[in-house]
Amino acid sequence: MVRYRVRGGNALRGTAFVQGAKNAVLPMIGAALLAAEGRTVLRNVPLIEDVRRAIELAEAVGARVQFHEAERTLVIDASGVHTPVLPEEIASRFRGVILFVPALLHRVGEVIVEGVGGCNLGARNLDFHYNGYKRLGALVDEQESAIHIKAAGLTGATLYLDRPSHTGTENLIMAAALAQGTTVIENAALEPEVLDVIEMLRKMGANISGEGTGFITVEGVRELKAVEHTVMADRLDAGAFMMAAAITGGEVTLLGTSLEHLGVVRWKLEQMGVEFFQEGAVVHARRDGQLRPINVITDTYPGFATDLQPQLMAMAALAGGPSYIHERIFDGRFALARELNKMGARVEVNGSRAVVHGPTPLRGATVEAHDLRSGIALVLAGLAAEGETVIESGYRIDRGHADIAQRLRALGADVEREISPFA
Ligand SMILES: CC(=O)N[C@H]1[C@@H](OP(=O)(O)OP(=O)(O)OC[C@H]2O[C@@H](n3ccc(=O)[nH]c3=O)[C@H](O)[C@@H]2O)O[C@H](CO)[C@@H](O)[C@@H]1O
């Protein structure tokens, strides 16, 4: 059992390194398995638990993987991929498992998904993925214990997503990349990570156009080759550090990121009183006076990222007036509210809307990380709280943020990661 212990009160100051993006590296590991020969080299790979699960899973299906951790470099030889089973004990621990489906369909002709993990945020359906595979010619059999997908070769088709699903877009592109003929994907996701994955697939030899427009065309090719690719910076990790500076009244310099990737998040943080200054790939963020209340609606990119909504909720607890949050992506992403309330916040939730009655001083408490982003939001709340905050279920934070305690300590925070022998 991992837990984080945070003693609040220090304004964060200094320089932080932004990690490689979790939501880009996971599909890239899936993409690497599409190459039947050679070795893929991924750079700027974050040392997070989801990457460790993805490595275990790639090995379970027959790939040979070396993780050079000090160099943040992953080497994947997928020539030995032979088994269709994505085993429950690994698959049920992270969402990225679904990103292995296209490669196994192409390489093995079938996939058995024994579980799908990831953050518990309410309904997380996969119907857009399955409908897409079916339109490309696969057979999908959804049983309670496992999902079985089979395909004797895929054929291009016109596909659509009811809404621009992030992993749905990546999966249908990967499925179409080696299908015979042309595939058009309508209502495709625009997230920067999706574009980075497309860039890697294009280097591998895929013929993809239209990314960033919502309409993607993929001309199938016969094979994809192993390549080298550097994973983009994690905008959610960068956002967490910006908000850590803001919530503590500090100032941070973030190396290797871009305000462009934040979309609307940037403007909302500015409205709350965060000042930004960008010099190339270096971003400075600091709080400018008292935090102001805010009105936020989460949306797909470039709208306000749902993965930064909990951190914003924590900040809103300290803002000078009521803030309104409308969560439109997930129907169960307000588990943070009751944990923040244990710390003295006043958050009222009504369905997909929440009102944060700020300002309320925060005080330390023992709280639970119900998912990755509510976990990091509680770390931020702890940094601004009086006294000590203990955040249980810290594994969920480790799924997506690398060395977070150490990186925050380098900015002057009092944070420790502890491993308890008691489960
Ligand atoms: C590994 C990864 O990249 N995870 C990210 C990805 O998750 P993920 O790709 O799972 O999220 P989606 O964009 O697919 O889901 C968004 C919404 O669409 C619904 N939906 C999705 C697919 C589908 O087949 N049917 C369906 O109904 C989901 O229930 C959810 O309500 O995007 C989310 C939304 O930005 C982020 O929070 C996650 O961090």
Ligand SMILES: C=C(OP(=O)(O)O)C(=O)O
């Ligand atoms: C929801 C998230 O991740 P996943 O899709 O991997 O559960 C997240 O990164 O906040």
